Structures are given as structure tokens and as C-alpha cells.
Amino acid sequence: MSTIDTAITASRELYDQSLSGLVEFLSIGSVSTDPSCAADVARCADWLAHALRGAGLPHVDVVTTNGHPIVYAEDCSAGPSAPTVLFYGHYDVQPVDPLNLWTDAPFNPIVKNDTIYARGATDDKGQVWAHVKALEAMYRTGGRLPLNVKVLIEGEEEIGSPNLAPFVEARREALRCDAVVISDTPMFAPGSPSLVYGLRGLAYVQIDVTGPNRDLHSGSYGGAVNNPINALAHIIAALKDSSGRIAIPGFYDDVIPLSQEERDELAALGYSDETLKADVNVDELFGEPGFITPERLWARPTLDVNGILGGFTGEGAKTVLPSKAMAKVSMRLVPGQSTAKVVQQLTNYVKTLVQPGISVTVTDLHGANPVLVPRDTPAMRAAASALETTFGTACRYTREGGSIPVVELFDRVLGSPTVLMGFGLNNENAHSPDEHFSLENFRKGIEAAVRFYAGYAAERS
Numbered sequence: 001m002s003t004i005d006t007a008i009t010a011s012r013e014l015y016d017q018s019l020s021g022l023v024e025f026l027s028i029g030s031v032s033t034d035p036s037c038a039a040d041v042a043r044c045a046d047w048l049a050h051a052l053r054g055a056g057l058p059h060v061d062v063v064t065t066n067g068h069p070i071v072y073a074e075d076c077s078a079g080p081s082a083p084t085v086l087f088y089g090h091y092d093v094q095p096v097d098p099l100n101l102w103t104d105a106p107f108n109p110i111v112k113n114d115t116i117y118a119r120g121a122t123d124d125k126g127q128v129w130a131h132v133k134a135l136e137a138m139y140r141t142g143g144r145l146p147l148n149v150k151v152l153i154e155g156e157e158e159i160g161s162p163n164l165a166p167f168v169e170a171r172r173e174a175l176r177c178d179a180v181v182i183s184d185t186p187m188f189a190p191g192s193p194s195l196v197y198g199l200r201g202l203a204y205v206q207i208d209v210t211g212p213n214r215d216l217h218s219g220s221y222g223g224a225v226n227n228p229i230n231a232l233a234h235i236i237a238a239l240k241d242s243s244g245r246i247a248i249p250g251f252y253d254d255v256i257p258l259s260q261e262e263r264d265e266l267a268a269l270g271y272s273d274e275t276l277k278a279d280v281n282v283d284e285l286f287g288e289p290g291f292i293t294p295e296r297l298w299a300r301p302t303l304d305v306n307g308i309l310g311g312f313t314g315e316g317a318k319t320v321l322p323s324k325a326m327a328k329v330s331m332r333l334v335p336g337q338s339t340a341k342v343v344q345q346l347t348n349y350v351k352t353l354v355q356p357g358i359s360v361t362v363t364d365l366h367g368a369n370p371v372l373v374p375r376d377t378p379a380m381r382a383a384a385s386a387l388e389t390t391f392g393t394a395c396r397y398t399r400e401g402g403s404i405p406v407v408e409l410f411d412r413v414l415g416s417p418t419v420l421m422g423f424g425l426n427n428e429n430a431h432s433p434d435e436h437f438s439l440e441n442f443r444k445g446i447e448a449a450v451r452f453y454a455g456y457a458a459e460r461s
Helices: 003-013 015-026 035-055 121-142 164-170 228-238 260-268 273-280 293-298 339-352 378-391 405-413 439-460
Strands: 059-063 070-075 084-090 110-112 115-117 148-154 179-182 194-199 201-210 302-310 324-333 359-368 396-400 418-420 436-438
Touching: 003 015, 003 121, 003 439, 015 035, 015 115, 015 121, 015 439, 035 059, 035 070, 035 121, 084 121, 084 405, 115 121, 115 439, 121 148, 121 436, 121 439, 164 405, 179 378, 179 405, 194 378, 194 418, 201 228, 201 339, 228 302, 228 324, 260 293, 260 396, 293 396, 324 339, 339 359, 378 418, 378 439, 405 418, 436 439
Parallel strands: 084 148, 084 179, 179 418, 194 396
Antiparallel strands: 059 070, 070 148, 110 115, 115 436, 201 324, 201 359, 302 324
16 A cells, blocks of 8 residues: 555544544634634634644744734655645634524534534635644654645734735745645535636725715705715716726736637636526626636626715615715736736726715725736646546636735745645635535545645655
8 A cells, every 4th residue: 555545544544533623623713803802813823733733743833923823833854855845724714794694603613414514614724624634644654744844824814914924024935845735715616626726816995985074964955065975976887887897997908818728728617607696696697798707707807896885874764965985896806917006097097087076085905916826837736636536537727716815925935836726615605604614525635635745745756
């Protein structure tokens, strides 16, 4: 029996222990955005560090930051001739609101129908835990790893990783590696593993519209004083045309178009519009003309209003002309586009839409540049082979509509190619009530991780 087969056998023998550990991991309410949960976030970091030591990693630290801790571990005993992989994940989770929409308590993990339900189950604790248990299985069978491994698991991903960049930049030499592996992306479909090679970026802004110095009686002032909500609606309506194409001048200038080969690959995935419509309960889909749904979701830029605030929204009627209105607007960006440039383009365009009696400010709240990762690297080949062997089917190559800012950070600071090898599914309610994770994918995720680490070591030897 090969070393890989022995490690996989060990992972199966350890499964009950692995599941118990996952339940304990998910029971800790590590909500990074809520100050009242800070003690739980710190407790989760300590718990994870203890688990990494128990898995066999000889050097484990809980690193304090100006925010929540970073858990860092490494085993570089394979020596300089062996490749080095950096595994990145996060142990913090999204808030649980609205709590009344959860079937069970979000931090009381429940297993039903070979699925585990809890906040953080798929994003990202379940996927992090698969790698921890893969490394443990390898230690249990060989006593050592066939390659050098560095593990970086942060507690601030869900709030934009404000302290990760300083950590990585300060330790760039210590973090040097041949490849980065991240499991925080979805598989294409159940039973259909995939590697993500493109991530959209993000530009998130707030548009504030101010009119009169106070709320006014709409009967006494309406018709003579401009209404900030009306003015904001005018601005929002002008951001896109009726077909859904973004109207900001220059917005599409830097977009790198999909190659015909990529378009053919996406078309061949067999993506089902009917499944999507049924999943979100809409009669029709809507998006930029000339592109199929996977292209719209993964490879074309978007602009969406995420929230609007202004005026009277209580029960009954109040005839008020509000003094202020506000909108949150996000733009998903694709390779070629720059967050800073797009925010400036939007700001310049909004200025042309300002009506008399109104002032407008645009505030850049958060951003991440889009990323394309190379598909033909030793690490990507090892990952594809690991997934195909584990799932018994061909690995798909896809893009992803969301953003993982750390990928751009690792590329820029470490110069290391990233492998985005996720085991979750898009319909597992990440960020929503009743978040869950397939335990079949958890088991196969452990086995795929074992095959990846061992396979990458063999390919680079």
C-alpha cells in the first residue's frame, strides 16, 4: 500500500474524531465584526492552535494583531530540496442575523442527512478543518510530511482582513513558498470538483446625498426644494441602462475579454438557468446582453445597489421631504480593471448627475482587485489530479463571482501562484441562515488534500 493510500486509510479511521472536532470548532461563535464576540474569536484562535499542535505540527503560534489573532503554524523539516506549500484559511464567521430564520441555533451544530448545519460550516471552518485533518492523517502514517507546510489561518477575513497585509509584508521571507492553497471557493456542482482560476474584484462605495438643512413638510416645501431621495433615485437610475449594461463612461475600457476557448469551456459546463431560477425563486434571469449566465456570474463586471436609506419608513404615513439620503453600491470587477480607477470613474460620473439644490459625496469603503491565477503550474496539476482521483470524475476549471482579496496579496507580496481548491457548494447558504456543509464533501476534501500535498511533493521532487 502506498503512503498516500495509507494516509487516506488513516483519515477514514479518524473520521469520527474529525467530525467531533468539526462540531467543537463550529460551536465557537467567532463573529469577527461584533465587538461583543471578541472573546469568542480569541478563544477560537487558541482552540485552533491547540488542534494544530495535536495534529502534529511542531511550531504553532497565536499572533496578536491590532484586531483579531492570526494562527500560524509550520513544519519545514522536509528541507530546502522539497517544495513548500502555504495553506491559507480563516476561522472567523459572518454574523447570524436574522436569528429567527435559523432552523436550529447557529452555534449548536446539527448533523442531518449527512450534512452539518452551523454558522461557518462551509465558510470556512469546514474546509479549513479538512486540511488540518489531512495533515494529521499524513503525520499518523509517515511520521513526517513529504514537503514543507506553512499554515496561516486568520480571524478577520469576514471584515476585509485589515491586519493581514501588514503581517504578510512583515514576514514575507518567512512566508516564502512555492504555492499557496486555499479552500474557500465552491465546487461547480455536487460530485463535480473544480479549480477556480479567476476571481472578480470588488469596489464598494457609499453615495450620500444632502439637500435642505432639516427634514421638511412636503406640503409646505415640496415643488420648490429638491428631494434628496428623488435626486438619489435619479443617480442610481443613470448608473445602468435598461438592459443592465453599466453606463459609467470608460467602465468597460480595461476589461480583458474572455478568449473563445474560455467561452467554449464555460458553455460546455452545462450550467442550468432553470436550476438557478428555481433556487432563488424568480421567473426570469436578468443581466448584460450577449453573455450566458456563467459569463455574467463569473467573468463580467457588475454594479448593484446593496442598500438605500432615507426619509420616513415607519408604519403609516408621514409627509416628509427628507434632508438626506444614502445608498451603498458595490461593483464586481474582472481582470484588467482596477478598483481605484473604477471608483474614480464612478465618482466623476456621479458629479455629472448632481441636480440643483443637492450636494453629493462618494466614499470608497472597501475594495479588492480581480485576480487570474495560472492554470498550468505544478501545484494546479497536482490539485487537478487529486480532485479527479478522489471524486472519480474530470476536474472542471471555472471562475468565481466573489472576491478573495488575499489571493492578490499573496501574488503581489510573495510572488507565489495560488490554487483555489474548494469543497463547498454555492447553495450551502454561506452568509445566510441555515448555513451547511456536505459531510461527503468534507470526507472527500480530507482525502483530496492528502493527495494534493503528497502529489505536489512527488511532482516537484
